[in-house]
Amino acid sequence: MNDRRRPATILEVARQAGVSKTSVSRYYSGERERLSGAMRERIVAAATALGYQPNPMARGLKGGPSGLVGMLVADIRNPFSVAIMHGVEQACRQAGLSLMVCNSDNDLEQERQQLALLSSYRIEGLVVNATGRHSDALAQLADSGTPLVLLDRSLADVHADEVGLDNDAAIDMAIAHLREQGYGRLLFITEPPAQASSRQARLERFNQRCRDGSLSGDTLVIELGDRQRLDQALARFVDSAGDSRPAILCANGQVTLALTRRMKALGYLLGEIGLMGIDELEWCDLTEPGITTLAQPTGAIGKAAVDCLRARAVGPRQAPQRATFAPTLTARGSTQPTANTSVTVEPSSVSSSSSTSETSS
16 A cells, blocks of 8 residues: 655655656656756656655765755845845745755854864755854855855955945935935934945945935944934934935845834834835834835845856856846835825836046045
């Protein structure tokens, strides 16, 4: 009697699909390009019907490709990390790979330990959202020939492919939207940028764009737990706006959440005081009157990361590549004081960023 509680075997999949065991093995070991489209379809249908799941560890122990991709994130609690993990996992699934995720909690020692753990599983590639500090372990891994891609944060001492948001385009898009809505005085708020190159890039671009004298801009670098300082900075900014309508641009989703809470607690009217954030969060269209955001295309970024790993496996000696993606603007009531509707602008409609003169701000 056939007990279907027992996991299906690769031989059973081959028999049901009417193909050889070698063909099924090729499908699940990253060599599916060698099979015809019809054969791939039969294998997928048979595996689905039988509930077959490949065993990546068994493949690795046999000395063949493990089928495992490792991913190390700096902060698994960050909504961006969750979204980008989903994008990477979807891309891995489409490529017949499995994803193993570890969290460094923005701790360099944890990063080192988790890298050692991932390496012990004979991963075929690694996607890293780094802590942002010098890492001998990452540098050694990159030099060893393991396909490696840096996600969102770059490191000067690590020579690897990079994928992430086009930070210059994001800041340009935000400033353009706020100016179109009539805001004349802007405040850019960010967490300390030293450990995150993306934060540094956004802060530098904002300062660059403000130096041309066409708008009045200020910056605030702050730990989000310092509520008293944040409240004081908000009050000073609003009081100093004068006849210019003030608006606040948040460097990421965590800053947007903190600012939304404080503005509502202090009684500031969203829209009259503009609020806009980089990163789309699930609650942004739920709170009244809705928060204007620039959404990162996490699906496209995740796919690009996996594509980089697969290309690196074929051409490991190529120079490191860098791929960036423009965000999508969704305008809501926080930057539209007279309307509560949402308008989405796809990145294809955004012009590339242009250089500006640098004068004292």
